[in-house]
Structures are given as structure tokens and as C-alpha cells.
Amino acid sequence: MERRSLCVPIVILLMQCVPSLPVTVSTNKQKVEVREFADAVLSCIFRTERDQNPRIEWKKKGKDVSFVYFDGHFRGPFEGRASIDGATVTLHKVTQEDAGEYRCEISAPFDSVNLGETNVTLRVLVPPNTPACEIPSAAVTGSSVQLRCRDHQSIPPATYAWYKNDQLMIPPRHANATYLINTITGLLEFKAVAKEDSGRYSCRASNGVGKPTMCEGRHMTIEDVNVTSVVVAVVVICLLVVVCGCGGFLMHRNGFFTPGHRGRSFWISECHGAAHISSQNLNRTEDTSNVNYIPPPQEPQDFKHTQSFML
Structure with missing residues (x-):
């Protein structure tokens, strides 16, 4: 106890x-x-x-x-x-x-x-919204072309995939590829487009939340350079250069650019004429102003003996 x-x-x-x-x-x-x-x-x-x-x-x-x-x-x-x-x-x-x-x-x-x-x-x-796509309608062969795709509202940020004629374009892994795809920024870039790059392009955005969305496809046409138009333009430019050169030579030969050229003499004579007319107008003005002019009375002169005389 x-x-x-x-x-x-x-x-x-x-x-x-x-x-x-x-x-x-x-x-x-x-x-x-x-x-x-x-x-x-x-x-x-x-x-x-x-x-x-x-x-x-x-x-x-x-x-x-x-x-x-x-x-x-x-x-x-x-x-x-x-x-x-x-x-x-x-x-x-x-x-x-x-x-x-x-x-x-x-x-x-x-x-x-x-x-x-x-x-x-x-x-x-937030699931992806319909991305905004920038796809040019036409381009010239050999030029650099960029296609853009972006959705600013999806959370987490979306990743992007490009389609040509409803076929998925696989991002190339070698450096000599004709195009590059950035799945993060949505940029599809062609270094130098060719005729075979023509087609209907569209972009898909996805972020694992909800269903992926795609922008409306748009056709891009690749056209060859118009050689005939380029040649014509070059010929026209050359002709303009020749004509301008010959015209300048002839004008210089005829003394257009010399100091004694008639054009310059004409302007000089015109200037002298204008000066003469101005001088005459000035004189007329002075004469007009002297019409009513009255000279002042003269002072009486001292008397001088100018002749002999006899008383």
C-alpha cells in the first residue's frame, strides 16, 4: 500500500x-x-x-x-x-x-x-484559345519567309505545332533543313522557299488543359521571279541613264552651263533694263516733284565798278 x-x-x-x-x-x-x-x-x-x-x-x-x-x-x-x-x-x-x-x-x-x-x-x-496566325499569302522563290502562331491567354503557356495541307510538319533535327520550327514561340521559318513549299498552312496550340485549338488554315503561294520583267526594268533604267547623260553632254557642249550663255546674258540684260526703267521712274518722280518749285530770292550783291565814265 x-x-x-x-x-x-x-x-x-x-x-x-x-x-x-x-x-x-x-x-x-x-x-x-x-x-x-x-x-x-x-x-x-x-x-x-x-x-x-x-x-x-x-x-x-x-x-x-x-x-x-x-x-x-x-x-x-x-x-x-x-x-x-x-x-x-x-x-x-x-x-x-x-x-x-x-x-x-x-x-x-x-x-x-x-x-x-x-x-x-x-x-x-486556362485551356488554349484559338491562336493568332500570321501566314503570308504569297512569296518569291529563294526569299526568307516567317509564319507566326501565338496564344497569349493559355496557362500554362501553350506549345505549337504546324500543319501543311493537314499533315503535321515534323521539326527537323539537322542543320541543313529547309525550314525550322520553334514549338515554344510558334515560329515557322523558311530559309529560302521553293515552289514545293506552296500549300495550306495552319497552327495548333496545346497546353495539356482542355482540348487543343487550331487557327484557320491559309494558302501560301510561292511564285518564281519574273525574269522578263526584271530585264525590261533594267533596260529601261539603262536607257534613262544614257538619255540623261547625252542630254547633259549636249547642253554642256552648247554652252548652257558657261558664264556667257545666252540664258545668263538674257537675265543680266533683263536686270539692267529693269534697273534703267527704275532709274527713269525715279527721275520722273523728281521732275514731277519740282514742277511747282520757286527758287528763293537772292540777296543783293555789292556794287562793283565795271565801266569808267566821265562827268
């Missing part, structure tokens, strides 16, 4: 010495990926030391931290389209605006460590 009475206080003492765990918070999945307009589950699991009624808060990080769940209610754009089970939140029909990083916070004031948190990243996946 004495031994039993001694064991009871020892057990109680040991129980009091065992450290209790403070509040802990974790998640089953830190990165959540769902398709657009589907439901996203953001898990939050917690355990407290003593507090049986901790405070649960969800926040979304961004330029500014905003409340998702606070004081027992969903806030802002999540009001009416989210639910909570324990501390796990389900967002219904998510969109691109819902993508981002979320934080679950558990506050237990009666615990020795009274605050715990965990982060969950939500990524909203």
Missing part, C-alpha cells in the same frame, strides 16, 4: 513535466492547380495546446493583403461563393483573379505559442 501511495504522486509529477505542444498549423497541399471555373480546396489543419475555440483567418497576399475569411464570415469577392470546413476553405468557380498566394492564420490566446500560419498557392489553369 505504501508503494502504491508513493507511485501516484510520481505519476502526477511526470504528467506535469511532459511538455504540451503549442498551436501548430499545416496544409495537405501547398500548391493547388485547378481549371478555370472549377472549385479550389485550400486545406488548413491546426492543433492547439489548450484553446478549444481558436480564431481562424484567411488572407490573400498581393500588393495589399486582403481578408478572405474573418470573424466567421467571408469577405469581399469571396462572400457568397466560398465555404469552410474546420479551417479548410473551398472557393467555388475560380477565375484568374482568384489566382495567388493565400495564408491561413490560427490564433490561440490561451496557448503558450498563440499564433500559427501556413501558406497555400493557387494557380488557375
Whole structure:
């Protein structure tokens, strides 16, 4: 009996010495990926030391931290389209605006460590839209041609494949290939197109989310260089050069560009004539202004003896 009475206080003492765990918070999945307009589950699991009624808060990080769940209610754009089970939140029909990083916070004031948190990243996946394709309608043999295909809205970014006459074009692996395909940027490049490259081209975009999409096919025609037109153009240019050269030579030979050329003398004589006419007009103006002019009376001169006479 004495031994039993001694064991009871020892057990109680040991129980009091065992450290209790403070509040802990974790998640089953830190990165959540769902398709657009589907439901996203953001898990939050917690355990407290003593507090049986901790405070649960969800926040979304961004330029500014905003409340998702606070004081027992969903806030802002999540009001009416989210639910909570324990501390796990389900967002219904998510969109691109819902993508981002979320934080679950558990506050237990009666615990020795009274605050715990965990982060969950939500990524909203978007299937590819119809890609925008740039396909030239015609090109000349031997020229470099680029065909482009791009979808800016798919998440994750789409990869691209090109088709010619509804047949998949395999990206070449050797350096001497006549064309190159970049499956990441969607660029199809011909180093030097030939007649056999004519055909109907289309592009397909896919990213593993939903069905792949294709742009409308377009026909590209490769035409030979019109040699006759090139020769005619060269002959016409040469004739123009010869005619201009001969005309300049003849004009120089006839003294058109010399200082004594009639054209220059004509302009000089014209200038002199204009100056003479201007001078005459000036003189006439002066004469007209002097018609009513009356000279002032002269002062009487001193008498001078000009002839001898006798009394």
C-alpha cells in the first residue's frame, strides 16, 4: 500500500513535466492547380495546446493583403461563393483573379505559442484559345519567309505545332533543313522557299488543359521571279541613264552651263533694263516733284565798278 501511495504522486509529477505542444498549423497541399471555373480546396489543419475555440483567418497576399475569411464570415469577392470546413476553405468557380498566394492564420490566446500560419498557392489553369496566325499569302522563290502562331491567354503557356495541307510538319533535327520550327514561340521559318513549299498552312496550340485549338488554315503561294520583267526594268533604267547623260553632254557642249550663255546674258540684260526703267521712274518722280518749285530770292550783291565814265 505504501508503494502504491508513493507511485501516484510520481505519476502526477511526470504528467506535469511532459511538455504540451503549442498551436501548430499545416496544409495537405501547398500548391493547388485547378481549371478555370472549377472549385479550389485550400486545406488548413491546426492543433492547439489548450484553446478549444481558436480564431481562424484567411488572407490573400498581393500588393495589399486582403481578408478572405474573418470573424466567421467571408469577405469581399469571396462572400457568397466560398465555404469552410474546420479551417479548410473551398472557393467555388475560380477565375484568374482568384489566382495567388493565400495564408491561413490560427490564433490561440490561451496557448503558450498563440499564433500559427501556413501558406497555400493557387494557380488557375486556362485551356488554349484559338491562336493568332500570321501566314503570308504569297512569296518569291529563294526569299526568307516567317509564319507566326501565338496564344497569349493559355496557362500554362501553350506549345505549337504546324500543319501543311493537314499533315503535321515534323521539326527537323539537322542543320541543313529547309525550314525550322520553334514549338515554344510558334515560329515557322523558311530559309529560302521553293515552289514545293506552296500549300495550306495552319497552327495548333496545346497546353495539356482542355482540348487543343487550331487557327484557320491559309494558302501560301510561292511564285518564281519574273525574269522578263526584271530585264525590261533594267533596260529601261539603262536607257534613262544614257538619255540623261547625252542630254547633259549636249547642253554642256552648247554652252548652257558657261558664264556667257545666252540664258545668263538674257537675265543680266533683263536686270539692267529693269534697273534703267527704275532709274527713269525715279527721275520722273523728281521732275514731277519740282514742277511747282520757286527758287528763293537772292540777296543783293555789292556794287562793283565795271565801266569808267566821265562827268
